[in-house]
Amino acid sequence: MPIIVNVDVMMAKRKMSLTELATKVDITLANLSILKTGKAKAIRFSTLEAICKALDCQPGDVLEYVPGETMDDER
Amino acid sequence: MNIQGKKISLPMVLRHTFMALTIAFGVLTVLQLSSYLGNSSDGPFIRGWVTTATVVGPEQIPQASTGEQMKLYEFGDRKLVMVEFSDLSAMMQVRYLGYILFQQIPWLLGIYILYQMFMLFRDMDRGKIFPQENVRRIRRMAMAVLVFPLANYISGTFLWSIVQSQRGQSPSVPISPLFLEPILQAGFIALILFSLAEVFRHGFQLQQEQDLTI
Numbered sequence: 583m584p585i586i587v588n589v590d591v592m593m594a595k596r597k598m599s600l601t602e603l604a605t606k607v608d609i610t611l612a613n614l615s616i617l618k619t620g621k622a623k624a625i626r627f628s629t630l631e632a633i634c635k636a637l638d639c640q641p642g643d644v645l646e647y648v649p650g651e652t653m654d655d656e657r
Numbered sequence: 658m659n660i661q662g663k664k665i666s667l668p669m670v671l672r673h674t675f676m677a678l679t680i681a682f683g684v685l686t687v688l689q690l691s692s693y694l695g696n697s698s699d700g701p702f703i704r705g706w707v708t709t710a711t712v713v714g715p716e717q718i719p720q721a722s723t724g725e726q727m728k729l730y731e732f733g734d735r736k737l738v739m740v741e742f743s744d745l746s747a748m749m750q751v752r753y754l755g756y757i758l759f760q761q762i763p764w765l766l767g768i769y770i771l772y773q774m775f776m777l778f779r780d781m782d783r784g785k786i787f788p789q790e791n792v793r794r795i796r797r798m799a800m801a802v803l804v805f806p807l808a809n810y811i812s813g814t815f816l817w818s819i820v821q822s823q824r825g826q827s828p829s830v831p832i833s834p835l836f837l838e839p840i841l842q843a844g845f846i847a848l849i850l851f852s853l854a855e856v857f858r859h860g861f862q863l864q865q866e867q868d869l870t871i
Contacts (some may be wrong), residue, residue, distance in 0.1 A: 609871065
């Protein structure tokens with residue numbers, strides 16, 4: 583995926599654990615893990631908003647576009 | 658609808674219906690096979706339908722020397738063939754065993770299809786509407802439907818060869834001019850099932866996308 587999810591970087595900066603973030607964002611650990619490992623196909627605005635609120639950051643801090651990487655189409 | 662605190666849904670009803678049908682078909686197949694092999698009071702026998710141009714009936718063709726007796730009953734264009742055997746050893750010929758074997762295949766396919774339907778509705782009952790396995794199940798069912806006329810054709814050929822050998826006729830008369838019809842019917846059903854499998858494949862992709870949307 584050319585879109586990289588940097589949730590783990592922000593979590594390290596804020597010294598926040600996975601469980602803590604999952605509780606604050608109100609999503610399951612499994613879903614947060616999918617997001618963290620880059621397996622997610624899409625992210626809802628509501629989830630992004632909750633993550634930004636919990637980590638006190640901007641969407642750009644969590645998501646990064648890396649040109650050159652091909653779209654990993656799993657279909 | 659609720660029964661004993663349990664919500665009754667259509668997938669649940671269908672799941673249990675297909676389970677019951679699978680078991681019923683299994684029991685019927687075993688019963689049929691055991692009656693052919695002589696576990697009933699009548700002794701070993703085979704029976705089946707042929708459509709012929711030359712055979713007239715009702716008639717009996719006794720062949721006591723080989724331990725077989727054929728009876729033909731006429732029902733319009735179709736004839737019910739019944740071959741009774743004095744004992745099981747008289748039945749031990751390739752054409753009889755081949756006929757019995759290929760006559761069981763549609764029954765076994767029926768059990769297989771019903772079982773796949775049961776599994777499909779079991780998953781549906783558990784809330785899994787579009788798992789990838791369902792795509793494979795529907796494709797397997799379509800394949801099984803395609804085998805139906807083939808197995809019927811082969812068993813019909815065996816039965817026709819039995820009729821020919823008993824009557825001493827030349828085997829040039831076709832078994833049935835209507836054999837194309839079941840092939841077309843099965844092909845049509847298989848086509849619908851393959852199309853349904855494609856819909857389910859698309860459903861699986863949407864489901865996967867939905868599951869991976871956080």
